[in-house]
Amino acid sequence: MSNPIGVGGKAALTIGHMAGMIDMVALPLWIGGLMQHYRFSPQHAGITVTLFLLGVVIASAVLAPLFNRIPRRLVTVAGFTVAAVCFLLMALQPIDGASFGMLAPLHAMAGLGAGCGLSLVHGAIGRTDNPHRLFGMVNLAVAVLGIAVFAAVPGMVVLHGASVLFLVFAAAMGLGALACLVGFPDVGDAEQPLSADxxxxxxxxxxxxxxxxxxxxxxxxxxxxxxxxxxxxxxxxxxxxxxxxxxxxxxxxxxxxxxxxxxxxxxxxxxxxxxxxxxxxxxxxxxxxxxxxxxxxxxxxxxxxxxxxxxxxxxxxxxxxxxxxxxxxxxxxxxxxxxxxxxxxxxxxxxxxxxxxxxxxxxxxxxxxxxxxxxxxxxxxxxxxxxxxxxx
CATH class of the missing domain: 1.20.1250.20 (MFS general substrate transporter like domains)
Known part of the structure; x- marks a missing residue:
């Protein structure tokens, strides 16, 4: 069953989508920052970011079949919060090659958290009255975010170091958690069967x-x-x-x-x-x-x-x-x-x-x-x- 939601619900899902997708927007800066500032080898930089992406894949694959049997708002907020805390901890790590031992597991944990939040945001979009239109508009929001990130973040990284990138990620995930806490929409009975026909x-x-x-x-x-x-x-x-x-x-x-x-x-x-x-x-x-x-x-x-x-x-x-x-x-x-x-x-x-x-x-x-x-x-x-x- 599709469900009409208000402007607040659509705004919360849009912000959640933007938070969950910021990694894809900032991927070149992310890899570049790890190599240039943290002095990671190309292999270590690639492995680190891949651990985040694998975390997203695992969380989404696990949660998708459970979409109608879990407290969606709670899990979404918890997921984005975990990701925000992990990125904040990354920003506090020393900016050198020895940080790999801490950054790698934190990336994996952040990916699991972000994957939980993004998976349930996408599931909720799919339960709205017009998923096609809403998904098109949230992708517009991500494109706007991409322009903003590339306009502001590279200069901030030059001035303050690559840890700024992790602070930006933490802020985005925290904003996603707050938006979903306040406005994550009710998209129908979680126990409703898939279809009657x-x-x-x-x-x-x-x-x-x-x-x-x-x-x-x-x-x-x-x-x-x-x-x-x-x-x-x-x-x-x-x-x-x-x-x-x-x-x-x-x-x-x-x-x-x-x-x-x-x-x-x-x-x-x-x-x-x-x-x-x-x-x-x-x-x-x-x-x-x-x-x-x-x-x-x-x-x-x-x-x-x-x-x-x-x-x-x-x-x-x-x-x-x-x-x-x-x-x-x-x-x-x-x-x-x-x-x-x-x-x-x-x-x-x-x-x-x-x-x-x-x-x-x-x-x-x-x-x-x-x-x-x-x-x-x-x-x-x-x-x-x-x-x-x-x-x-």
Whole structure:
């Protein structure tokens, strides 16, 4: 059952989403800060951040099936609070390479806490009266947050050291905890059954396919995007030009969330689920192979937006296949699983086949996503009770 919520509830979910996703916004600063200021090796910096992401995946995977059987507000607030305390403790650690022994377990604990909060925020969004639209708008909020972070935090890190980044993370998680304590919405009876009709029950058994498509999308994004700057340098593009492209990308990312919300009833989610991976593969091949700057720049600017736009439609589709909120509650696990694997897979491909291999690997992953969407469409149309207006 979907549930209308007020402005306060939507604001709380938006702030919770922003807090839980700030790690993805600040990832380049995070890795860079650990290497430059804490003098971590690339391996130690990567392992440290990966421990956080794995914590998010584990928490989301564990909590998603329990979404309708736990006190959601309490667990959300507790999760963000744990993450805030962990990041605060990180900020107090000495800024040197010896801090790895303390920072690594604190990152894992923070990931578990943030994953708890973000998972239940996404599950609650999936239980609202219009999950597609709300998910599009919270992604707009994250894009705004990304611009603010890149405008303010690098200068603060230069002046006060990398521990400032952990203070910013702690403040974000604390704000998320406070917002959810005050305004986390009631999205229905936690004990309410998933659905009373058999047709809905059959559709809920199909949710693994769009979940796998989301993993494919995020795997491709992290696999290719992690090397965007290095690809530009290898092609001889100026560092200033590449940086300008990345700044432009931040502003372009403001568009796909609202655009997806506006197009909700104008385009089928299945059509977007098919077109999105194809578009992503074409962009990946272009940016990894282009020898001229304009096609490279255009592909980079659009690459992340393609994922945001497609994922918004898939999130709305999941909320209809499984109105209980359990599938959407697993969103952090889907996203972070692909994000964890992508850089490592990309590094292996670059070592063996060069940067151009990233584009073809992305094409192969996208082909898997397309096959899954075609199968999902066929099975939905095969159900006599399928809502063709919603799914076809």
């Amino acid at each position: 058999a047709g809905q029950g059959r559709r809920s058994g199909l949710i693994w396919m769009p979940i796998a498509v989301v993993i494919c999308l995020t795997l491709n994004q992290s696999m290719v995007f992690a090397f965007v700057e290095r690809i530009g340098a290898a092609r001889g593009f100026g560092a200033g030009d590449v940086q300008a492209v990345l700044v432009t990308l931040g502003f372009v990312n403001l568009l796909p969330g609202p655009l997806a919300a506006w197009m909700q009833h104008r385009v089928s989610p299945l059509a977007v689920g098919l077109a999105g991976p194809v578009g992503q593969a074409l962009l990946a091949i272009t940016l990894s192979s282009a020898l001229a700057f304009p096609p490279y720049a255009l592909a980079v600017v659009l690459y992340v937006s393609m994922v945001i736009f497609t994922h918004t439609f898939l999130f709305g589709l999941l909320s209809r296949l499984d109105p209980s909120g359990r599938a959407t509650s697993a969103t952090p696990a889907m996203m972070m699983m692909g994000s964890c694997l992508g850089p490592a897979v990309g590094g292996f491909i670059v070592s063996g086949f060069g940067y151009q291999g990233l584009g073809w690997a992305a094409g192969a992953v996208s082909s898997v996503a397309v096959v899954l969407m075609l199968r999902l469409r066929a099975q939905l149309r095969g159900h006599a009770d399928a809502d063709q207006a919603a799914f076809a």
